[in-house]
Amino acid sequence: MNRIKVGILGATGMVGQQYVSLLQNHPWFEVSYLAASPNSAGKTYAEAVSGRWHMRDDIPRALKDLPVQDANQPERAAGKCKFVFSALEMNKQAILDLEEAYAAIDIPVVSNASANRSTADVPMLIPEINHQHIEIIPEQQKSRGWKKGFIVVKPNCSLQSYMTPIYALIAAGFPVRRLIISTMQAVSGAGYPGVPSLDMLDNLVPFIGGEEEKSENEPLKIMGKVSGNKIINDQTIKISAHCNRVGVIDGHTACVSLEFAEKKPDLDQIVSIWHDFKSLPQEMQLPFAPAQPIIYRHEPNRPQPRKDRDADKGMAVSVGRLRPCQVFDVRFVGLSHNTIRGAAGGGILNAELLKVKGLFDF
Amino acid sequence: MNRIKVGILGATGMVGQQYVSLLQNHPWFEVSYLAASPNSAGKTYAEAVSGRWHMRDDIPRALKDLPVQDANQPERAAGKCKFVFSALEMNKQAILDLEEAYAAIDIPVVSNASANRSTADVPMLIPEINHQHIEIIPEQQKSRGWKKGFIVVKPNCSLQSYMTPIYALIAAGFPVRRLIISTMQAVSGAGYPGVPSLDMLDNLVPFIGGEEEKSENEPLKIMGKVSGNKIINDQTIKISAHCNRVGVIDGHTACVSLEFAEKKPDLDQIVSIWHDFKSLPQEMQLPFAPAQPIIYRHEPNRPQPRKDRDADKGMAVSVGRLRPCQVFDVRFVGLSHNTIRGAAGGGILNAELLKVKGLFDF
């Protein structure tokens, strides 16, 4: 099979590098186009990331000499790739404008950026949860006047450690009413240079700008319903999130207290629901889909970031410490890899979903 | 004024060392007796802690050559000190027996150990909150047949970062109904060698054995009422605690979501209540009492362990990030120094309270 040619916008940043690294040897996609800010444009990729390549593997040989293009010139991508992953790091309006400009010239955008997350006709996908939200894409195209282009986004990395386990319970017939969540988030989430070491050695910072708002609002859209050319947010779940930065490289951990709306499963039922949970990505055997999206750890002191973040190549959520809550119904700890499942790996899974659903068949 | 002679049981452990260190130059108390396990007995204090002295200051000159006694022989302390601080590290029954043995021979015990925390006639003191619980001491003495001896304890270190702020609200007329708390606790809380570095570098552990139970139950006794020879636990507050160990040396941080039972103060009122809060230790100007027990930090990213744990010599609680909770009423972050306020410093403040209340006047 010929692989689909893909581009990466913001290819020199941390998330862009993660895309480059994870897409090596991808069975369906082949990176053929790299774009970044004007001052990287014209350099080879190796030159552009020189001194700031942060991946464990070296730069893929095939991309070292690829010239980096100016991401602000969408027309340059035409004919060079079928769609782009957006890992743009610019102000919100600039990203909105640029992602639309790519879509407008028939280049779909699979975005990591937060700019379009609250756009009503842009689906925010966790494929195991709301793959059906892609049905809004034709509406999005129609109302924007786009033919083949479109935009999809993925949610914030911090949600990933608990949204799939919570969705699994809802999907099994146990609606959830209230959640109080406290996260301990890894420094890689802030990019490079990101968090100063003076803040993380013998310390933690109980604040991450904008993160609590995203953690509280984005789940409502993910759990929402497509209605015409809009996604209507869920109105039934209430979430309070405390977001903390801790001295961990990769892997966001969340302590969750959960109140059910109606029926309350017992603890064994919950473990079974999580253990058995599968969704479309698993059924369709998408290359980046974890075999088991939710892994329950029975050890009393797991999950832990360094030990569990790489579960199923960083795409599975690890859950543990399920126990009764003294205030709500149950509580547990969730963990996922913030730069794989929570960023580039999640974007790739989104693209795989779009591919099997025919959105790139043009 | 002649200083009161005091002993330290478990003087060679981490908390014992902290007592030794903090009591240097204490205006009222003078360490005159050091006791530890039989295999330290007979050595000088300097020999006994050789290679495992963890305090920042060197061993106080006056204690270096003091011979360490066997803590299992209470009678040896008779005449050598008026009361003892207990930092014993033994199994629960052994501590129960030993603390009673000291009390029985007229040596009051001001304890850091958890063994007697659930004993119904033993007050568990945070002097700013429940100093009046010492009124149970005569009952304790009567029912045990002790004349001058008695036992008081302090609660677990993890509570200290939020119990005083919560009590201040209750005392101001705003009863609290429910609390969901997530802590990020320092490694010094586990003593030495304590937590392996393999668990704390690029990692955290979302579990501390027994800590959640203590965090949920001990506040109920602290908020309880003395009734005859018992302290009756508070029945009105419900607490759920998630306790995590993180790579911080000193300073426990807590993320708190709080629901009021009746009236709800607004955010400005809460900050005022905290700012103005004072209690008996402040009024009586106890030497270890922080001038301001609760310090509100207005910066968006405070309190932080390394920056705030030493507030007022480690005896004040720092609070910040007060904001509405999406699920309960308000949420905030609290922080206190676990080995000072939460351990030896707290014990010393308890002793100071007992002293001004005349409990050592014999």
Next chain:
Amino acid sequence: MNRIKVGILGATGMVGQQYVSLLQNHPWFEVSYLAASPNSAGKTYAEAVSGRWHMRDDIPRALKDLPVQDANQPERAAGKCKFVFSALEMNKQAILDLEEAYAAIDIPVVSNASANRSTADVPMLIPEINHQHIEIIPEQQKSRGWKKGFIVVKPNCSLQSYMTPIYALIAAGFPVRRLIISTMQAVSGAGYPGVPSLDMLDNLVPFIGGEEEKSENEPLKIMGKVSGNKIINDQTIKISAHCNRVGVIDGHTACVSLEFAEKKPDLDQIVSIWHDFKSLPQEMQLPFAPAQPIIYRHEPNRPQPRKDRDADKGMAVSVGRLRPCQVFDVRFVGLSHNTIRGAAGGGILNAELLKVKGLFDF
């Protein structure tokens, strides 16, 4: 090809677990026998390591239910495996006795333990450097009266970050006279629980018991010559080692100042020598041999533990910062993975060498 059955002594410790983990899917060797201390004996492997499994991958499915044997009973291994990897953690005499006991009953021992490193007829192998030392094995067998059994050892983990680069220079015709080395060693080298986090957070410890002596003496044997039934240590190189423990999980880093004995290559020559260095393990394509044993990093701030320790699956040495020394001739920084190249991976490479040399053909 049928895989050779191998045993692991000390299978439940950190190095033992590393062997178990690295030998999954090994093309030549198959773990068939696990032995540990008497109190693990009788349990399944999964039970024996429960709560203290530290590898990133889960316990290999095939070994979970394998019963652990008592390592003190060598006769139990007879017929169950052709040779054993020794990762015993006991006192020196006990290890000496036990490794000899296995060899005496025709079970060769490929050891990680330090006990036999100074035994004159036991080769201490880094296959890229002194593979020819295995020629002493027949002498060892003869003088001990062993028929098929024998003992080989690997050197201390700290050497690996600089010995191969130094040997490459010597082999290229540039003898070395003096070395002053300062290491910054990872905590995994001390096992689990190992180094307390109170020693590694915002701190380092400039001392590791016994490590400097090993670092200074073991290279002399590695560079020595087989003479009859003895390995005669090299007499020409002088080494001074400062060994430090730092807050890094895996990867030992060494700062090396080097004085040549005679001719002095220029810096470009040295980089070429390192780049081109290959030895028997590469020529024979041993499965665990790194394709390029020495990787020179041209970036100004490399090698770094987290970025370079996994080079070629943790079996290559990364070198960088080659520059003139103001006191000796040149200086550089070397780095290798202490629990892979420096422990179990190194042991496996030794066994692969022995296999292709026919030492297991019986």
Next chain:
Amino acid sequence: MNRIKVGILGATGMVGQQYVSLLQNHPWFEVSYLAASPNSAGKTYAEAVSGRWHMRDDIPRALKDLPVQDANQPERAAGKCKFVFSALEMNKQAILDLEEAYAAIDIPVVSNASANRSTADVPMLIPEINHQHIEIIPEQQKSRGWKKGFIVVKPNCSLQSYMTPIYALIAAGFPVRRLIISTMQAVSGAGYPGVPSLDMLDNLVPFIGGEEEKSENEPLKIMGKVSGNKIINDQTIKISAHCNRVGVIDGHTACVSLEFAEKKPDLDQIVSIWHDFKSLPQEMQLPFAPAQPIIYRHEPNRPQPRKDRDADKGMAVSVGRLRPCQVFDVRFVGLSHNTIRGAAGGGILNAELLKVKGLFDF
């Protein structure tokens, strides 16, 4: 006594804050003037450092409302302070120009910046070692045409952990010929935000730009001789320095191998020399002088940054692990507090020396 009014240039940076913090309650000096970059100018000091105050103590009350001046306008300082501490962070030429401009208008400059360290008539002071270098000041003033102004500097922070111990040996009659040094330096040396946490968690960086050159060259000037209007560098000592950044907040550690030029003291002699070493700052009882400039730790695993950096309020050097070197004569570990002794505290000690020597008597 009236305190001398002093200014701080670069008062809002990390070193500037350290000056502000350390000079609280100084018996001789009183901060009366704060200057920084133009975009801080006009703000109160509290406003100017808002959100980036990194000291443990809060901003001194007396300085909170002091308006910050533009450091580029030296004339504004005239009459406001007798001399200035320079903690300027600009390019080298700008600092050279500006420090001269202050000196030219009769405002002496006690500088932390590196710009003037290689200026031949500017003394680079460690008062315990080369206090007599201040005799060049009249020459400096004469050749520059300055009347009362002058410039002195302090050396790089990394030297301080070993230069005083080495000087003590030389002063005792044991000249030193060669030194190979490897440092492990704290992140506070790089200011804030400084070193990214992604570089320091589970990692170290074996490179600090410019640091090795400073560590090798600056000691030669410190050990040099004043000759007319020049300081002639020492020609007899050779130094090779490997500089590493490690995940420690404060405290630079150095592993030193040392070769004597002629006579070789034995180890006991060296410990005595260090223990007994005193110099002018001790004799004159300068307020910031450590009572004992070199503290020898006899424990096998000291000095350690977290335990020893604060020795004598961060002004003493801690030394340990003195032992024979296998290559040179002896080796040891030195440690000093890089932001106190190595920065602001060292600058204050320099000013105290100048004060008692009458350089501010005008």
